[in-house]
Amino acid sequence: MTPTTREECAALDAADPLAPLREEFVLPEGVIYLDGNSLGALPRSTPARVADVVEREWGQGLVRSWNDAGWWDKPRTLGAMLAPLVGADPDEVVVGDGTSANLFKTVVAALRMSDRDVVLGEAGNFPTDLYVTEGAVGLTGGTQRRVDPDGPELASELARGDVAVLLLSHVDYRTGVLRDMPALTRLAHEHGALVVWDLCHSAGAVPVDLSGSGADFAVGCTYKYLNAGPGAPAFLHAARRHHARAEQPLSGWHGHARPFDFAPGYEPAPGVSRFLSGSQPLVADAALEASLEVWGRADLAQVRTKSLALTDLFLAGAAESGLVSLTPAEHARRGSQVCLVEPEEGSGYAIVRALIERGVIGDFRAPDVMRFGFTPLYLSYTEVFDAARALVEVVRNGEWRQERFRARSQVT
Template sequence: MDVAACRALDAADPLARFRDRFALPDGVIYLDGNSLGALPRATAARVASVVEAEWGRDLIGSWTAHHWIDLPRRVGDKIARLVGAAPGEVRVADSTSVNLFKLMAAALRLRPDRRVILSEPDNFPTDLYIAQGLVDLLGQGHELRLAGPDGLADAIDGDVALVSLTHVNYRSGRIHDMAEVTRRARAAGALTLWDLAHSAGAVPVDLDGCDADFAVGCGYKYLNGGPGAPSFLFAAARHHDTLTPPLSGWMGHAAPFAFDGNYRPADGLDRMLVGTPPVISLAALEVGVDLMLEADMAALRAKSMALGTLFADLVSARCGAHGFRLASPADPAGRGSQVCFAHAQGYAIVQALIRRGVIGDFRAPDILRFGFAPLYVGYADVWRAVEHLRAVMESGEWDHPEFHRRAAVT
């Protein structure tokens, strides 16, 4: 495929109209929406309104007048539509790590006769760190057990209380079969907790259709909620009345403004809320979620797979002599909205690309990671990105000393 064919695909793309809804810098090819989503143009005005009018003018009355207090539920119900959940099954609060802790601890309380959290070695580190910390906190024989993807299903036995996995692997983009893993867990009497950080807004997710028990997700990747946007958590309705929150904060109380000295859990999933909602961040996130809800998920997924396949094929054809190894599944249906290549000089190559305005990222030890957010990435972008990669490799540009100096964030 040549650049003219890519431009023709862009011209026929049903999602092309969304590109102008994002404030992308001129000359930048942004292939890192899997790490931080681009800024929706409407976000700045929305945040300014919250700051200047709702906070600045209406002050504390905005909790009622502008429904600030309802934001965790309102935005949660919108996200539910993106992840196959029912109204009332998703709430927005806290960070992904905090929500993992809350749901892991609550899940273990639902299986008091079991002591094992099962995960995989290549799960996102914070998921493993939270599990390790919880196991250390609980003691009493609790254990984090790890199994590789090929042996994972067989490792779900009668000792496992919770299977905790990331749906789309952050490093390779490989997708777990959520329905099958959940089925195996249920058959063994275990619960499931899915991390949707690289799934929500990128690939079709059907939590209720898969009978998933719990999930968490990120607000600042494909949902375009801004850096550090709050996370969301999901719990199937069948668990709501039996969940015991490990962080029993005032927003999870049955009557927060009764100021009762004794904790009583709220009805439903509201009991998993903890502290005061971050209003400005939630307002920004809502803009990104509303924008995502305008898109057709089937079209989004089809374009995502097509962009990834085009990128992988072009890298193979035009950069194949330079030592790149595909580190993502070759089958586009088996990966999320990212394509990763391994290279011994991956960090320096990514830095050279960034200097040229092609923004991807690096994940240790040797992964170049490129995300394809279909609402604002086009086919011609992919062509140009690979041309830059070819130039970086053929010229030896990547080997400039400045590109080898490691920054704090990679």
């Protein structure tokens, strides 16, 4: 039952098995943070871990740390730590580069594995997925088509029999719709296509079972629900059955079978390491390692249960504002965010700004969506109750109409 009073929320907080994990994060006083789906909060252990890598591993260890501190293997050791969060085996995930670069690597690798040349994408996908696809097909001489993945055209597009790669986001960044990964992967395979999944809004947000879904490739960032910090390195998954054949286009020395032979020709490493390219940001890796250790103490089933309870609570509270939700009421189709449509043109951004002034941080996605992310590791039921109440007040009393809330910042 969704609570209807602040007292009921406080009782849920008192009984919340994830509540102790909140202590692992630095959260500013007076802020209710509903933007962990854009940039996750800072784990308390991160500053010391980063300082240790800088001062001891770099400062004292110098170049010896490539061996002594395990720097060379970080993409693999971090990949193995992250793998359980996405339902993959430890040797199927590497950490490195950014999401966009990893999208490029996986889409081109998948195109090269097929004798077809079409990449089928989502019309409403996050722009980098669309742009990278444009770049990939431009380079390989293929073509791109786009569909609404939640409508019937997806099946008919696949049935045309020319799709090499289907590129989908597991959770839609603008609506919070969660896709059925096993069913869509199966459908693509039945029609001879490989699938690249973008997990930016699902890793750490919803249960992900790449192996159980038969997924081919996946990528995702670590700065949202995984709390690794701004611009943190991304991850890349390749199913083991593809390791021997997949050829990614950024064939750098870290992906070589024997990098320290310094041979003149490229020979890909046998496993997922072939998806690496060059040296990685070890200082940023330290922040990811610290945050993955926190994730190692979280029960993923509890995270999902609380995520659904928090989004239910916010949806119920926000309903009083009269705003229309794009987020499915159905749990099976919901990620860990709530997306509300602005009530009148140009109001969404201002409403979000007015809420931020009250200490409730969400964000705005053009053209008309107010987006609120729910991170069960560090959010409480009472906070979500208060945030929904603040939203209702801001909308009802027209507080957002003040001129100062309309001026757009560079980042929305």
